Amino acid sequence: MTQKKSGKAFDFKLFRRLITYTNPYKLTFYFVALTAILLSIFTVIRPYLLQQTIDKTIIPKDNELLLFFISAMIGVLVLEVTTQFLFIYFANWLGQEVIRDIRVKLFKHMIGFKKQYYDQSAVGRLVTRAVSDIETIASIFSQGLFMIISDLLKMFVILCFMFYQSWQLTLLVLLILPLILYATRIFQQKMKAAFEEVRTQVSNLNSFVQERITGMKIVQLFTREDIEYEKFKEINEKHKKGWIKTVWYNSIFFPIAEMSSSITIGLIVWFGGLNATQNGTITLGVVIAFIELSQMLFRPLRQIADKFNTLQMGMVAANRVFAILDTNSKIENNGHLLLDSVKGKITFDDVRFSYVKDEEVLKGVSLTVNAGETVAIVGATGAGKSTIINLLSRFYEIDSGVISVDDTDIKTVELTSLRSHIALVLQDVFLFADTIFNNITLNNSEISEEEVYNAAKEIGIHDFIMSLPGGYEYNVKERGAMLSSGQRQLISFLRAYVANPSVLILDEATSSVDSHSEQLIQDATNKITKGRTSIVIAHRLATIRNADQIIVMDQGQIVERGNHNQLLEIQGGYYKNLYEVQFDTIPD
Template sequence: MSAKKKTKVYDVSLYKRLMQYIKPYKGVFTLTLIFVTGLAIFGALRPYVLQQAIDKHIELQKYDGFMYYIIIMIVLLVLEVVCQLLFIYNASWLGQSVVKDIRVKLFKHIMSFKMKYFDNSSVGVLITRTVTDMERISDIFGEGLFMIFSDFLKMLVVGGVMVFMNWKLSILVFTTLPIVLFATTIFQRYMKIAFEDVRNEVSNLNSFVQERVTGMKILQLFTREETEYRKFKEINARHKKGWLKTVWYNSVFFPIAEFLSSLTLGLVVWYGGLNIISDELASQGDLFAFIMMIPMLFRPLNQIANRFNTLQMGIVAANRVFDVLDTTSQIDDAGKIEAAQFKGNIKFEKVHFSYIDDEEVLKGISFDVKSGQTIAIVGATGAGKSTIINLLNRFYDIQKGTIYIDEVDIKEMTLVSLRAQIAVVLQDVFLFADTILNNITLNNPNITEEYVKQAAKDIGIDEFIMSLPNGYHYNVKERGVMLSSGQRQLISFLRAYVTNPRILILDEATSSVDSYSEQLMQIATDKITKDRTSIVIAHRLATIQKADNIIVMDAGKIVEQGTHKELLQNKDGYYRNLYEVQFMKEETM
């Protein structure tokens, strides 16, 4: 970020953009401005009424009509209180409504990002943008923009009343205002920079804590608690340093502003008092009114500086949120074809792909899968097996080549219709902190509980689920920690099965599980792959021997294809060597 951008106090384009979100709430916005105006006018009129009461009644010791001024002051006070109450409520309501709309838009936008964006982004930072920064944006309306407008309006009205009542005393008051305004401008500039630093450190802190809490098991397994504790102390110290900058600027500015206010009040009392004694330019009512109005003139300046703190935090947060909203990292969903039910024919034709430029993961691979076939993909880690799944689902777009389903380029299909007919069972199963039923249906209203139970019986895992407390309504907690890895895999199998996909992908789905769970998975696999086009990725070759075709990959290329028996016949083949090494290892064990 350039220094010029960091010190820019007023970003007109940002305010214009925020105002776009106010359009649905024009009525509330107008009412808020009315209440702000009333607040300034009623507040400024009270000193004037006091001056009239003193000069026309108290000083002359006339009772007639005195109560009239008292009643007017009470009415003005009540109206001011009512306006303040309605102003604060409506301003806060407007802020929260705008934030609700922006947050929904932001979340929808994030969900459309390519997987590459999440590969390169911190989860903690995105959480900060969606939650913490949003609350700061609401403060722009609730405690920032409207409040600053209110304070400025009150100052203008009070200043106008002062000039109307006694222009010579007003000049005395106004002599110190330029100094306060200059100090306020300097204060604003430095606070903007300070709050940008604070928001950076907040993001770093959130990201660090989120990652460490998520990976706490690894930290404890490798006894890294003390190391991470020291890192946290360093980040927290930087966070504290950022906040202390804002504290320092506040501690310098506010005493100066308070001193100037008190100095002005003293000058008015001295000068006005002398004039009263000499019976010249000021009356007792003028003096009392000015003593009452000086805090009303200077306090908003102090408050504006304080409001500005809030506003600056909101501006920095809004910039960060809009940066995410302006990020163009979506898969091009320009396809027009609403894919009907797939037959399940898949064709990769000279497909090239790289996650990082000039580092190809797939190097012109081609293969065909016929409808209803089960193919297996094997190879060493990093050979490009899982990448094929990502490309078939269009989580990433290929650089060269074409991927067809039923002879139609998948780029010509809408993403929703494409992904709706492909189900994936991953090795690392993600479960939400919710019931088993909701983790299976993902809250799809078209999938009933009865259907889920029947599906569980079909693939042989109903008994396992019913053995849990509350059965299908058992809460598995965050990331499914209440279940074993094998149980999570079984839930994942059922999740895929109930969507009735035409294409099924099993990515290392039976690895790292106990023998009992593997037996259940094998039964489930046989059931859910029946009459479906299936792609199975596995390290354990025993699980893929029945596949109609086995694709052997190495370094992003297909080096062999064939059935299990055909590939074993090639004594010098990659698959034969892999098979022999694996089974020799198992026999040794």
């Protein structure tokens, strides 16, 4: 997934797109904006009250009026604190609502991708996009956007009030302002580039850790701990350097801002103090108020730079998330036919397919599987066996030709309707970190406990499940780690059986299990294939002797077809040679 870097300090087009997600929460959005305006007003009321207190009560020594101004300042402070609370709470609430909607939309978009997309995408990166990147987007609303708006309003109101009080002191303050603005601009641009690098390194780090933890057995088996440790240190070092860049820019900018603020205070005290001692238009209260106002003016400016960092990180994260949302990698679901029932006739008519352009995996395959037949597909690794079943389920789009179910082109069938009539049992069974029951039903509320129990008894695995602690409520942990490969395979058979499919596909279902489990699986196979169209891919030819038809593939083409006995009669045939290698013994 490539990212376009505009080089802009701020991408307004991306920002406008992000803001559209606040449309369902307009009232909250406007309320937060209102509290931001109120906060900017309260900002100048306190210095004004302080000025009036000094000029009208402390210098004249009016104790009664002093009490009034102190009470007024306390009241304003309470209102300001209350408004600040409402502002922070609802800004964060809005951010969480927005990222919830984006995350749901992203996940829905991702589960519709072609299998090819996941073949080419690192899982760790996708997890980063769906979790940490989206969480970073929330900070745009909670700590970025509204905070910046609030700070800008404060600065505007403060400047207007300062001009009203003393245009001479205001011009002194504005002498330093261009330096701060220029430094802030450079700071923003540098931080944007730095944060893009940080997010890239975070993705690399997540991807590396996820893959190594998933493949920890291989890492330890081949004693690669030291090698992977060194690789991790290298990636982690790049991640650290990315963050160090942001620290470096911060360490330069904030001292400059602090120095500028101190110079401003010195100028105010010098000019305002001279004017006040010479009975000019500037009073002592104005000088004190301007000292506070100048700090309140520069403090938001420094905070804006800080909040802009947060905003930049959120924008970078949003850009990455939107890149996935904009990815068009879905199987075209333009079919409108809904299949209420399927007899199970399957036809491939001159089907050609390639994972990589101009490198065909299937080269004009044509075959017919009649309804209720059991058809086996055999051949060397890479011959195209698994590709056939992937295309039947429409995990990939064919280059040319037609695939039909009951003489209906599968492209004209609604995708969910098509797949609901097909069940697939893979060699590498995937189980979720959940109970056996939920792994069987996949949380389908239409499948009852009684149906699951009866199906398990019918295919002979009920006793095995009940022997586990908790029976059907036994949690198999991540990827079914608490079960053996044979046990996982049995669970996958039961999962397929309760789905009651019209077409059953078994892909190398017995290639990695022990003899006892293989017998159980063979019995289960005989049960669940009875009366339905079944396609069996197998290396062990003993499991497919009774198939109605055996398809032999080599290098993406069908080279032989027939039943077991017919294929053995072909002298020098592919299937006959394969059979002899597996079953013939060397004579004494």
